[in-house]
Amino acid sequence: MHAHPLLLLLKRWTRPLITATLLSGALASATQVQAADPAEVHLDYAYYSPTSLVLKHFGWLEQALPQTKVSWVLSQGSNRSLEYLNSSSIDFASTAGLAAVLSRANGSPIKTVYIASRPEWTALAVAKDSPIKTVADLKGKKIAATKGTDPYLFTLRALQQAGLTKDDVELVHLQHPDGRVALEKGDVDAWAGLDPHLAASQVQAGSRLLYRNVDFNSYGVLSVTDAYAKAQPHTIETVLKAYEKARAWARQNPDELAKLLATESGLPLEVAKLQLSRTDFSNAQPGAEHIAALKAAAPILVSEGLVRKGVDVNQVVDQLIDPQFSAAVIGKN
Numbered sequence: 001m002h003a004h005p006l007l008l009l010l011k012r013w014t015r016p017l018i019t020a021t022l023l024s025g026a027l028a029s030a031t032q033v034q035a036a037d038p039a040e041v042h043l044d045y046a047y048y049s050p051t052s053l054v055l056k057h058f059g060w061l062e063q064a065l066p067q068t069k070v071s072w073v074l075s076q077g078s079n080r081s082l083e084y085l086n087s088s089s090i091d092f093a094s095t096a097g098l099a100a101v102l103s104r105a106n107g108s109p110i111k112t113v114y115i116a117s118r119p120e121w122t123a124l125a126v127a128k129d130s131p132i133k134t135v136a137d138l139k140g141k142k143i144a145a146t147k148g149t150d151p152y153l154f155t156l157r158a159l160q161q162a163g164l165t166k167d168d169v170e171l172v173h174l175q176h177p178d179g180r181v182a183l184e185k186g187d188v189d190a191w192a193g194l195d196p197h198l199a200a201s202q203v204q205a206g207s208r209l210l211y212r213n214v215d216f217n218s219y220g221v222l223s224v225t226d227a228y229a230k231a232q233p234h235t236i237e238t239v240l241k242a243y244e245k246a247r248a249w250a251r252q253n254p255d256e257l258a259k260l261l262a263t264e265s266g267l268p269l270e271v272a273k274l275q276l277s278r279t280d281f282s283n284a285q286p287g288a289e290h291i292a293a294l295k296a297a298a299p300i301l302v303s304e305g306l307v308r309k310g311v312d313v314n315q316v317v318d319q320l321i322d323p324q325f326s327a328a329v330i331g332k333n
Helices: 005-036 050-058 060-064 078-086 097-105 150-161 176-185 197-205 226-231 233-252 254-265 269-277 288-296 298-303 313-320
Strands: 040-045 069-074 093-096 110-119 122-126 142-145 170-173 190-194 208-211 220-225
Touching: 040 050, 040 093, 040 233, 050 060, 050 110, 050 233, 050 254, 060 233, 078 093, 078 097, 078 110, 078 220, 093 097, 097 110, 097 150, 097 220, 097 288, 097 298, 097 313, 110 226, 110 233, 110 313, 122 150, 122 197, 142 150, 142 176, 150 190, 150 298, 176 190, 176 197, 190 197, 197 269, 220 226, 220 233, 226 233, 233 254, 254 269, 288 298, 288 313, 298 313
Parallel strands: 040 069, 142 170, 142 190
Antiparallel strands: 093 220, 110 220, 122 190, 122 208
């Protein structure tokens, strides 16, 4: 018995349709896999970001992204980290919050997606036998600081509070480790230190903290480019989940964290413990308190000419802080 010609025609039409549907479905799922698991992810790690050390040490991100090549680069300071991010050498940058504000204000399209820590990682230090007693005494003196980093901005705010400007002192632009050496050799009168180098100088050379102000320390943050935020939201959430695992471990294992920091940085355990004693890992969700703290520094950025004319720093902060990725992850592990 022969099939009806109409049925034969229908078969001829529907078979390619089914094939095309199956093929497009397969392509869609392949695209989803591709979006979910990029070929490579590049991150930095830093001694001033202890949870980055934890994440790198345990390989939790490598476990979460088994099909992805995860690579790490050491950042010596926020300025280096932002250089790497803006040149696409890394996808995730560990910096101070204010350094991220400064970067975005000056034209780098970046977003802060996570708060790694609330540290008191910077202070103005002088040599143990220095006659300098107050910030006002620094008038006409040399201060080592790394431009574009939290210690540099801390210095400007400390000077302003003492009725001075950067023109009243000689700022010597050195990377953080070199600033420590310059202070201890007597090449500068003061140094805007950054942990763990600051803690090391206190413990090993007896350097004295001339001026402390936790409110002038901005948060340790994790940032990505705007383009990456649009293209790789799933990857950002995966990375933040891994960071959350590292943050939980850091809070539960303070002694082991100190040992890890000491091992990675090559510094004595006592130095690592001092750094961690002034680091708070309790709140990773970007929010109102972080926005307010960063906006409080806006006037100094403007008055010192650190941002381009006409830039609204408050608006920049609002554009920088993006809480959605952390909100999707925190508390859901």
